[in-house]
Amino acid sequence: MIRIGERDAVISGVGQSTIGRRLGRSGVDLSVEAVTRAVDHAGLTLADIDGVSTWPGYQPNSMGMAPVGVRDVKEALGLEVDWFCGGSETPGQFGAVFNAVAAVAAGFARHVVCFRTVTEATSIAAARNSPNPAGAVDRARVPAGSLLHWQMPFDARSAANILGMVANLHMHTYGTTRAQLGQIACTLREHAARNPKAVYRTPLTMDDYLSARMISTPFGLYDCDVPVDASTAVVISAAGCAGDLRRPPVRVEAIGSALHGRDSWDQRADLTTMAATDAARMLWRRTDLKPSDLDLATLYDGFSFLPLAWLEALAICGPGESGPFVEDGRNISFGGTLPLNPHGGQLSEGRTHGFGHLHEACLQLWGEAGDRQVPGARVAVAAAGGGPLAGCILLTSG
Amino acid sequence: MPRTLPELTPENRHVWTSGATGRLLISQCAACGYWVHPPGPVCPRCRARGITPREVSGRGTVATFTVNHQPWEPGLTVPYVVAIVELVEQAGLRLTTNIVNCPPEQVRIGMPVRLTFVRDEDVYLPMFAPDDGESAGTAVDGTGR
Numbered sequence: 001m002i003r004i005g006e007r008d009a010v011i012s013g014v015g016q017s018t019i020g021r022r023l024g025r026s027g028v029d030l031s032v033e034a035v036t037r038a039v040d041h042a043g044l045t046l047a048d049i050d051g052v053s054t055w056p057g058y059q060p061n062s063m064g065m066a067p068v069g070v071r072d073v074k075e076a077l078g079l080e081v082d083w084f085c086g087g088s089e090t091p092g093q094f095g096a097v098f099n100a101v102a103a104v105a106a107g108f109a110r111h112v113v114c115f116r117t118v119t120e121a122t123s124i125a126a127a128r129n130s131p132n133p134a135g136a137v138d139r140a141r142v143p144a145g146s147l148l149h150w151q152m153p154f155d156a157r158s159a160a161n162i163l164g165m166v167a168n169l170h171m172h173t174y175g176t177t178r179a180q181l182g183q184i185a186c187t188l189r190e191h192a193a194r195n196p197k198a199v200y201r202t203p204l205t206m207d208d209y210l211s212a213r214m215i216s217t218p219f220g221l222y223d224c225d226v227p228v229d230a231s232t233a234v235v236i237s238a239a240g241c242a243g244d245l246r247r248p249p250v251r252v253e254a255i256g257s258a259l260h261g262r263d264s265w266d267q268r269a270d271l272t273t274m275a276a277t278d279a280a281r282m283l284w285r286r287t288d289l290k291p292s293d294l295d296l297a298t299l300y301d302g303f304s305f306l307p308l309a310w311l312e313a314l315a316i317c318g319p320g321e322s323g324p325f326v327e328d329g330r331n332i333s334f335g336g337t338l339p340l341n342p343h344g345g346q347l348s349e350g351r352t353h354g355f356g357h358l359h360e361a362c363l364q365l366w367g368e369a370g371d372r373q374v375p376g377a378r379v380a381v382a383a384a385g386g387g388p389l390a391g392c393i394l395l396t397s398g
Numbered sequence: 399m400p401r402t403l404p405e406l407t408p409e410n411r412h413v414w415t416s417g418a419t420g421r422l423l424i425s426q427c428a429a430c431g432y433w434v435h436p437p438g439p440v441c442p443r444c445r446a447r448g449i450t451p452r453e454v455s456g457r458g459t460v461a462t463f464t465v466n467h468q469p470w471e472p473g474l475t476v477p478y479v480v481a482i483v484e485l486v487e488q489a490g491l492r493l494t495t496n497i498v499n500c501p502p503e504q505v506r507i508g509m510p511v512r513l514t515f516v517r518d519e520d521v522y523l524p525m526f527a528p529d530d531g532e533s534a535g536t537a538v539d540g541t542g543r
Contacts, residue, residue, distance in 0.1 A: 139519075142402050142404055144404070150404075152402045152404070153401055155401060155480065156480045156494055162480075165463060168463065169461070215467060265494070266493070267435070267492060271461060
C-alpha cells in the first residue's frame with residue numbers, strides 16, 4: 001500500500017502577471033505581480049507565506065529563460081521562510097510544485113508560493129538589437145554536464161530540432177500527419193480568442209498553418225510556441241489549512257514525477273515516447289480515477305506535437321492514436337470529450353513555460369475561467385515538459 | 399558562424415578526439431560488453447567499473463532526423479540535417495549528429511549511413527554520410543555544413 005502524501009497538499013490560490021511581447025519589465029517585477037496576486041487570491045497575506053519554490057532558479061545568460069530565483073522574490077517582498085527551493089534538475093517545470101507539495105506534506109511549511117518567470121521576449125529583442133561587434137567570435141564551449149552537450153556541436157540549437165526528430169519518427173511510425181499537428185495549432189487559437197490575456201487571438205486557418213515557413217521539419221512557424229514576458233504563481237498549502245482560505249481549495253489527487261528511461265534526448269529505448277510516459281504511468285498508479293474521468297486537460301504545448309505525446313503518455317489515447325483523436329478538432333474543443341488548453345496554450349497565449357497550464361487547470365476547477373469555462377469541470381490533468389523533462393498532476397475541485 | 403564545440407573532459411575526450419586517427423572510440427564495459435554512451439565511470443547495466451574506449455565500425459542507420467531551415471544566428475547556413483543515428487553495434491546506441499554529403503530531401507529514416515569526421519579545432523565531430531559500401535571516411539577539415 002503506497003502512501004499518497006500529495007493529498008496532504010492543496011492548491012489555495014493562483015496569480016499571473018501581465019503576459020506580453022517585450023514588456024520591458026524586469027523578471028522580479030513580473031514575479032512580484034504574480035506572487036502577490038496568487039497570495040491574495042488564496043485569501044492569505046504575505047505574512048502567511050513561509051515557503052518559496054521556483055523552477056529553474058536563477059541562471060546567468062539564460063536569454064530570459066531563467067531571470068529570477070528564490071532570493072530575488074524573497075528579498076523583494078521581505079518574506080520570512082522556513083523552507084525554500086529553486087533548481088532545474090527536477091521532473092520538468094512542475095518539479096517546483098512537487099517540491100512544495102512535499103514540503104507542506106512533511107510540515108516544513110504551511111503555505112508555499114511557487115513561481116515561474118520568463119522575460120524571453122524582451123531578452124531576445126535586446127540581443128537582436130545589440131549584435132556581437134564585427135569579427136568577434138565567441139567560441140565558448142558547451143559544458144560537459146549540459147543536457148545539450150551531445151547535441152549543440154551539431155547545430156541542434158533549439159528544442160525545435162530535437163523534438164522535431166521525435167515528431168518525425170512518430171509520423172513515420174504511426175502515420176501522424178502535419179494536418180493533425182496543425183489541428184492543435186488551429187484549435188488552440190480558437191480557444192485563445194476567448195482569453196483576453198492571450199498574445200495571439202486572431203483565427204488561424206489550416207491554410208495559414210500549412211503555408212507558414214518551415215522552422216525544423218516537421219515543425220513550421222505555427223507548430224512553435226511564442227516567447228513572452230510573464231510570471232505565473234500558485235500557492236501550495238497544507239490540506240489542514242483549508243479553513244483559512246478564501247475558497248475551497250483545488251485538491252491534489254496524484255502527481256507523476258517518474259523518469260525510468262534514460263535522462264537524455266537521444267538514448268531513450270523508444271524514441272516515439274518521452275519521459276512523459278514514465279511520469280504519467282506513475283500518476284495513474286496513485287489514484288483510482290481513470291483517464292475517462294477527466295473533464296479537461298492542460299497539456300504542455302511548447303510544440304504542437306507535445307500535446308499528442310502527452311495524450312498518449314496519459315493513456316487518453318493508445319500509442320499512435322493521438323493524431324486521429326485530434327484530427328477534426330472536435331474531441332479537444334469546447335463541448336468535446338476532452339477540451340484541451342482552454343486558455344489557448346503556449347502556442348497562442350504565450351510561453352509561460354508550464355505554469356500557465358497549471359494556472360488554467362485551477363481556474364477551470366474553481367469555475368473562474370470566464371468565457372472559456374468548461375461547464376462543470378471537476379477533474380483536470382496538467383502536464384509540463386518534453387524530452388527527458390516531464391511532470392504531471394491530477395487535480396480535483398474541492 | 400562557428401559551431402559551439404564541446405567542452406572536453408577525461409571522460410568524454412575519446413569520443414570527441416578519436417577521429418584524429420580516423421576511428422571512433424565509444425566506451426564499452428569490459429565485463430559485459432555493453433556500449434555506454436554518453437560515457438561514464440560505471441556500466442549502467444552490470445555496474446562493473448571496467449569501462450574502456452573501443453572502436454566502433456562506423457556503420458549505422460538513421461533512427462530519425464529533422465531538416466533545420468531556421469537561421470538561428472546570422473551566418474548560419476541552412477538548411478542542414480540534424481539526425482539521431484543508431485550504431486550497428488547495439489540496439490539503442492545512438493549519436494545525435496549531422497548527415498552530410500547528401501541533399502536534405504534525400505535523407506530517410508532507416509537509411510544506412512557511414513561515419514565521417516569533420517575537424518574543428520581539437521574536436522573531430524562524428525558525422526554520417528549515406529553508406530555507399532566503401533570504407534569508412536577519414537578526417538577532413540571543413541565545416542561539414
